[in-house]
Amino acid sequence: MNFLIRKFDINSQEYKISLEIRDEVFRRPQGLSIYDDDLSDDFESEMYAGFLGERMISMAFLKPTENNEGIVRAVIVLDQFRGLGYGKLMMDKIHESAKKLGIKKLSLKGRTTAKGFYESLGYETTSQVFDYKGIPHVMMEKEVT
Numbered sequence: 001m002n003f004l005i006r007k008f009d010i011n012s013q014e015y016k017i018s019l020e021i022r023d024e025v026f027r028r029p030q031g032l033s034i035y036d037d038d039l040s041d042d043f044e045s046e047m048y049a050g051f052l053g054e055r056m057i058s059m060a061f062l063k064p065t066e067n068n069e070g071i072v073r074a075v076i077v078l079d080q081f082r083g084l085g086y087g088k089l090m091m092d093k094i095h096e097s098a099k100k101l102g103i104k105k106l107s108l109k110g111r112t113t114a115k116g117f118y119e120s121l122g123y124e125t126t127s128q129v130f131d132y133k134g135i136p137h138v139m140m141e142k143e144v145t
C-alpha cells in the first residue's frame with residue numbers, strides 16, 4: 001500500500017486523530033492526558049501525518065523558532081508499523097520543510113529509547129538525561145544542511 005505524507009492544520013479531522021494518537025502513545029501509559037497539555041505550540045507548528053491508504057499511522061511536527069532554528073515535536077509511528085522506515089520518511093519530510101523555511105538548526109527533546117533513531121538521522125545529544133512526565137529524555141540537535 002502507498003505511504004503518503006500530508007500536511008494538516010489545526011482545524012482538520014487529521015488534527016483530532018493526531019491528538020488521539022499522541023494521547024495513546026505519549027500520555028495514557030503515564031496515566032496522563034494530552035488534553036491537559038498546553039497545546040499552543042501546535043498552532044505554530046507545521047504538522048505532517050503519514051498515511052497507509054486512509055489510515056494515519058505516523059506524524060511529525062516542526063515548530064520554527066527564532067534565529068533560523070526549529071524544534072521537532074510529536075514524532076510517532078504506530079506500534080505495529082515501527083521498524084519499517086516510516087519514521088525516517090517522516091523525519092526526511094521535516095528536514096526538507098526545515099530547509100525550505102531557512103532553518104539552520106533543529107533541536108528536540110527525545111525519549112532515551114528513541115536516541116538511536118535520532119542518531120541514525122544525524123542528531124547529537126546535548127544534555128544529560130532528565131525526566132519529562134515520568135520518562136527519561138535527552139536534548140538532541142542537528143545542523144540542517
Ligand SMILES: CC(C)(COP(=O)(O)OP(=O)(O)OC[C@H]1O[C@@H](n2cnc3c(N)ncnc32)[C@H](O)[C@@H]1OP(=O)(O)O)[C@@H](O)C(=O)NCCC(=O)NCCS
Nearest residue numbers: 075076077082083084085086087088110111113114116117
Ligand atoms: C521512534 C520512532 C518514531 C521510530 O520510527 P520507526 O518507523 O520505527 O523508525 P525507522 O524504521 O524509520 O528507523 C530508522 C532508523 O532508526 C533505527 N531505529 C528506529 N528506532 C530505533 C530505536 N528505538 N533505537 C535505535 N535505533 C532505532 C532503525 O534501525 C533505522 O536504522 P537504519 O536506517 O540504520 O536502518 C518509533 O519507534 C516510535 O514512534 N516510537 C514511540 C514514540 C516515540 O518514542 N517517539 C519519539 C519520542 S521523542
